[in-house]
Amino acid sequence: MTKKVLIAGFTGAMGQKVIKLVNSLDDFEIVGGLSPEIKYEPKEYGLSNEVKLFNQRDAIPDQFADIWIDFTTPSAVYENVKYALTHHIAPIVGTTGLTDRQEDELSLISKKEKIGGLIAPNFGMSAVLLMKFAKEAAKYFPDVEIIEMHHADKKDAPSGTALATAKMIAQNRPPHQSAPDEVETLSNVRGGDYQGIKIHSIRLPGYVAHEQVMFGGTGEALTLRQDSFDRQSFMNGVKVALEKIDTLHELVIGLENIL
Amino acid sequence: MTKKVLIAGFTGAMGQKVIKLVNSLDDFEIVGGLSPEIKYEPKEYGLSNEVKLFNQRDAIPDQFADIWIDFTTPSAVYENVKYALTHHIAPIVGTTGLTDRQEDELSLISKKEKIGGLIAPNFGMSAVLLMKFAKEAAKYFPDVEIIEMHHADKKDAPSGTALATAKMIAQNRPPHQSAPDEVETLSNVRGGDYQGIKIHSIRLPGYVAHEQVMFGGTGEALTLRQDSFDRQSFMNGVKVALEKIDTLHELVIGLENIL
């Protein structure tokens, strides 16, 4: 049975990629689009003319679609997801900006309304698998360091993915103290420290977004690396979410938790 | 409660490493050693003088130890494991050379005797985790190639680990056909082919034993790599096996299956 999909933020760069993705899938059909900035006919956005376009959320009827894909803005996402849940449309959310408290509230609504969904700050499958594997490997290799590489225009360091990876590793590795007596003859060469896990950030032109987790043990090493060349890669994760959304009976945070 | 350990092949290079490992662990105690070539007192082998040395298997009493660690020879291993199981000592086996049929027979004995055990051709944790992760990633990234690198003295190619990895990936990836229309202008540059998975073997002096699994998807890549610098690394896996052996109620083949 074909699932009906509504795309919130369909006019944006990510929304446009989602349209192409869903159009390429057999078991899903776009039935609606939501955006405050609709200027053209559906076909100008890559949509068939039967697709209904909404410029405000409240016009969308209850159970209008099975799935609500959200790539909108930090200011809109909370109300959007709440609306989807209370109107019995399962949300798949790639928009960032939800606070911990908002996530908790949405989880409660999800339980009350008996509808599942997924909130994923990162839909890149390679990054999500890297984090999952790193967490698992840390059980056996407590000695670990992280290197992340980004283009020179990224002014903040470390990357969110690197820090999230360190957090997942820290949860899972046995108590561990590495080399307390080390000496830096050039300050800071040993990098940043998150609960004993060293993080190193590289910023160079040419690079895009890359993360490497290095584990060392007696006589051996294990290295996990992911490269994101293009945000198009997020569609790999959205596809996985679409295939699994049916099996979710609550609001899940993080794509890695449905793999 | 301290577990009692017997080491079969304790005079060999791996056996000697196992002695050091077990001596360093709090919850395990070496109580016996088996080898046809005993020449010296226990302390010459790094053992305390209370440890009993056996130069033939049949002299070992029933339930003499809790765990039988076996790093012996292809010709001895089958009888050793059979003896361990029927005498209610749980085997942890790093010796290679068991046939599929022998493994099946030992499994049956294990069930009958109601005692678990582990047979692991590869105790390198980095290699075992690499294979496990590669299998899992293949679900989401059907496009994959394998590179393995070994010292120039390794005359056969590909390595057993590379081929084993390809087999595990093949079990788990969706039906997949990559580039049927490709053209080699220099023969064989596209490497070996195992069910559509390309394998490339590098042989160079300086290298030891390394494997890299490369996954590619739209706009992203995931790479898993392991380096074995020294067989000392096998002790990481033996340690994991010692910690888990208690929880096994049958004969398990492959360290990855107890992680």
Added chain:
Amino acid sequence: MTKKVLIAGFTGAMGQKVIKLVNSLDDFEIVGGLSPEIKYEPKEYGLSNEVKLFNQRDAIPDQFADIWIDFTTPSAVYENVKYALTHHIAPIVGTTGLTDRQEDELSLISKKEKIGGLIAPNFGMSAVLLMKFAKEAAKYFPDVEIIEMHHADKKDAPSGTALATAKMIAQNRPPHQSAPDEVETLSNVRGGDYQGIKIHSIRLPGYVAHEQVMFGGTGEALTLRQDSFDRQSFMNGVKVALEKIDTLHELVIGLENIL
């Protein structure tokens, strides 16, 4: 003193990048553009209104510019470069398709007209330096293998850069025979063979264009790698050519020969 530049093929993708590059440099000024397909005013192409546009070669006067940058087509390049040389404009040529014989003829013309120039099939600085360094390292490390990685849409293998690298290495390494007695248990895993240098081609979605040269020696390894993410990278090499063109007194083939 500011050098005057004419851009042949200024309406194409590479030509447009060249316009941006030259506009950003202090010591160079665009004075003309050549293209058979001129439709708009100069400013539509990112050029100032003083720039003269030509839709045929013969309209360009003798010594009209100091430098002729050529990113045109295989069918036009030979006549273009000949025209430039005989009209005393030093050519910098990124267009591919010249035969060995045509290159020889252009070299003769260059000598007769006493004007230098550069023909470079690859203006990517990272690829050019990789080849140069690989050639040099081969003197000390005769054991070497090459891996090249490209997107899955590249149907031919190996890449031109990988083969060119192997040729340069073959010229420079001492007579060498590696492992004549090796055995493939899976056909072709040892890759392609160019004069004893093994070449391995990887084709995966997500990847762009990458080359890795691996040298091994007793107890050590040296690895050179280049990644091309975008043809924008060619502008790095064009910039180097512009800075050096003045010092060339003959027609040089290959950017590596002016570094």
Added chain:
Amino acid sequence: MTKKVLIAGFTGAMGQKVIKLVNSLDDFEIVGGLSPEIKYEPKEYGLSNEVKLFNQRDAIPDQFADIWIDFTTPSAVYENVKYALTHHIAPIVGTTGLTDRQEDELSLISKKEKIGGLIAPNFGMSAVLLMKFAKEAAKYFPDVEIIEMHHADKKDAPSGTALATAKMIAQNRPPHQSAPDEVETLSNVRGGDYQGIKIHSIRLPGYVAHEQVMFGGTGEALTLRQDSFDRQSFMNGVKVALEKIDTLHELVIGLENIL
């Protein structure tokens, strides 16, 4: 004509490796060994019985050998090299510990005595080539960062090779300022800073000694990496030094300066 070689420090680990190397070469012959700790006959040290062993330097006659290879101790090296030069034996020195002032003095002696020689703190060819190539690439890629990886027992950071590489790059790159406005949300993740070149030190069990130099430019990247698995690798560099020592007419510091 066969060259005569004296090995100072022939009883040490490196000296023993030098004996094996020279014995394997056609054009060189060991004629003497110097060590304060001689206990056995020459053949116990892998030497033929004609080789003369000295336990003090002053017993070695003028022009006793053509070449003096020195792997001794920081306290002996200065007097050894001085002795070699004044007795007309060309020194190849792998011993560390000479001060800048001592090197200057030895250079003067070398000129006065009209005999060349080589002092090389690092005889690893992969490290030496890496530094040479990094210096050259910096001319074209001013954006560069360095990662060095060592075993967890190395308590100081960064490694000497990484710092030496940064110094060579700094000499050769154009004036350069990278990202002055970057922000660390976790302190020190951007690593150490040597004249604008970021250095990152990794310390993990399993690793031996590895260095990676990463260059980035618009749309491309160039990476140089060397791995030292074993000090045996130093013999590659000693061999190169033996082949070139004849051509040196002064005291050269650094193997890279004779390549």
